[in-house]
Amino acid sequence: MRIERLSQDKIRIFLTFDDLSERGIQKEDMWQEVPKVHDLFTEMMDQAYTELGFDATGPLAVEVFALPAQGMVVIVTRGKYDHHYGASGEEELPDEIYEMEVTLEQADSIVYAFRDFEVVIEAAHVLVNSITSAGKLYSYNDKYYLYFDPKEFEEQPLASLVAVLAEFGDSSPVTEAVLDEYGKTVMAENAVQQICTFFKRQE
Incomplete structure (x- = not known):
C-alpha cells in the first residue's frame, strides 16, 4: 500500500492485488459494502494519518479506480467545510466518523x-x-x-x-x-x- 498527498485535502492510495488478497478481499468486493472493505478503508485512513497527518474526519469523497493487472487507485478528498463532528481527543475515532460518497470506475487502460x-x-x-x-x-x-x-x-x-x-x-x-x-x-x-x-x- 502506497499513500501520497495530492493536496491539503486530497490523497491518493495505490493498492496492489497482493494488498487485497492479503486481507482476503477480491477485486469485485470493492464494489460492495462488506466488512473487510470497511476494515481496509479504516486501515488506509489510519496509515494516511500516521504517514501524512491526513485527518479523515467528516465527509469524504472516495474514488476507486480498478486498473488492469495493477491493482486499485483510491482518491480520497476531504470536505472543505466545517463538519458537526468536532475534534476528538480519543485515539480511535468511531466507525461512523467516515461519511463516504464512493465512486467506482473500471479503467480499461x-x-x-x-x-x-x-x-x-x-x-x-x-x-x-x-x-x-x-x-x-x-x-x-x-x-x-x-x-x-x-x-x-x-x-x-x-x-x-x-x-x-x-x-x-x-x-x-x-x-x-x-x-x-x-x-x-x-x-x-x-x-x-x-x-x-x-x-x-x-x-
Missing part, C-alpha cells in the same frame, strides 16, 4: 505519469527490449504520460510492463479521453520505440 522527461527516456530504454510497437506519449499538467492499451499484450508481458512503469513513474487514473482532449499528444504511436530512437539514456 494503463497510464503512468512521469515528472521528468529524462525518467521517461530511462523507462523506455528498459521497456524497448520487450515492447517494440506500443504506447502513446502525452504532455499534460506539467507531466508526461505514457498510455498503453492492455488488449495489445498477453498477460505475462503486461505484468512486466506494469512492473517497469511502476519503478519509474506513478500509476494515474487519468483517461485517454482526458489526455486527448486536454493534453498534448507528443507521440501518437510506438512511443517506446520512438523515444529510444531519438533520445539516448543518460550515462
